[in-house]
Amino acid sequence: MSTTLSTPNSTLSAIEAALPIDPQPYTVGDRPTGLIVVDVVNGFCTVGFGVAAPREPNEQIATMVSQSNRLAKAFIARGMPILAFLDSHEPGKAEPPYPTHCEKGSGEEKLVPELEWLETHPQVTLIEKDCINGFIGSIDVETGNNTLIQWVNQHKHEALVVVGICTDICVMDLVVTMLSARNHDMLPRLKEIAVYTKGCATYDMTPEMVRSLGLPKTAIHPQKISHHIGLYTMAERGAFIASAIVL
Numbered sequence: 001m002s003t004t005l006s007t008p009n010s011t012l013s014a015i016e017a018a019l020p021i022d023p024q025p026y027t028v029g030d031r032p033t034g035l036i037v038v039d040v041v042n043g044f045c046t047v048g049f050g051v052a053a054p055r056e057p058n059e060q061i062a063t064m065v066s067q068s069n070r071l072a073k074a075f076i077a078r079g080m081p082i083l084a085f086l087d088s089h090e091p092g093k094a095e096p097p098y099p100t101h102c103e104k105g106s107g108e109e110k111l112v113p114e115l116e117w118l119e120t121h122p123q124v125t126l127i128e129k130d131c132i133n134g135f136i137g138s139i140d141v142e143t144g145n146n147t148l149i150q151w152v153n154q155h156k157h158e159a160l161v162v163v164g165i166c167t168d169i170c171v172m173d174l175v176v177t178m179l180s181a182r183n184h185d186m187l188p189r190l191k192e193i194a195v196y197t198k199g200c201a202t203y204d205m206t207p208e209m210v211r212s213l214g215l216p217k218t219a220i221h222p223q224k225i226s227h228h229i230g231l232y233t234m235a236e237r238g239a240f241i242a243s244a245i246v247l
């Protein structure tokens with residue numbers, strides 16, 4: 001069963017018309033800008049690498065990986081910092097409602113091969129997180145320190161460019177929370193968050209897959225529609241939806 005048949009194009013078109021987004025090129029310019037790469041790890045992106053990974057090559061995910069890598073190289077070349085989130089769980093500790101994924105030591109929690117170079121680059125900050133929302137995952141439970149807020153403020157970022165997976169889950173929760181944090185004056189210099197459409201992807205879970213796995217109906221997750229809804233939600237909360245990132 002081809003996953004591309006799961007969403008009738010007419011349904012996607014109707015949703016795109018009813019909930020429009022209007023992606024525009026985003027120019028970084030000379031403003032201090034950071035790149036945030038969300039969860040581009042094997043467990044979500046590398047074919048066959050665990051329960052949350054694609055089961056077969058997936059165009060949207062492959063494009064997200066290559067575009068994230070391209071942007072990361074461009075940011076590094078301009079001396080701009082990068083923060084990468086790594087979904088990463090203590091073995092055996094669940095993250096409901098999801099099946100066990102990205103356990104430490106499994107390799108699922110590691111950046112995909114194309115992005116492995118970020119692990120040791122001095123301009124890159126890595127944050128392991130054990131929950132969907134990277135803003136929450138950056139909080140040290142004991143001290144209350146937030147590594148993400150510190151990174152943004154320390155670099156005096158006025159803008160952030162966000163890429164990664166999943167558009168409607170980890171990317172969206174991070175972006176909408178960051179917009180609230182900005183409006184709450186927790187990120188005093190931050191003006192704008194741009195989300196790059198081709199730098200984001202989500203997973204596909206067709207009704208057939210849900211049935212064969214014995215999952216509830218609510219696990220159905222059509223990739224293109226879910227991706228669009230994620231972008232739409234971020235747009236309506238005030239994110240800039242970028243058709244291209246101009247550096």
Ligand SMILES: [Zn+2]
Pocket residue numbers: 087088089095101102130131132
């Ligand atoms: Zn997780």
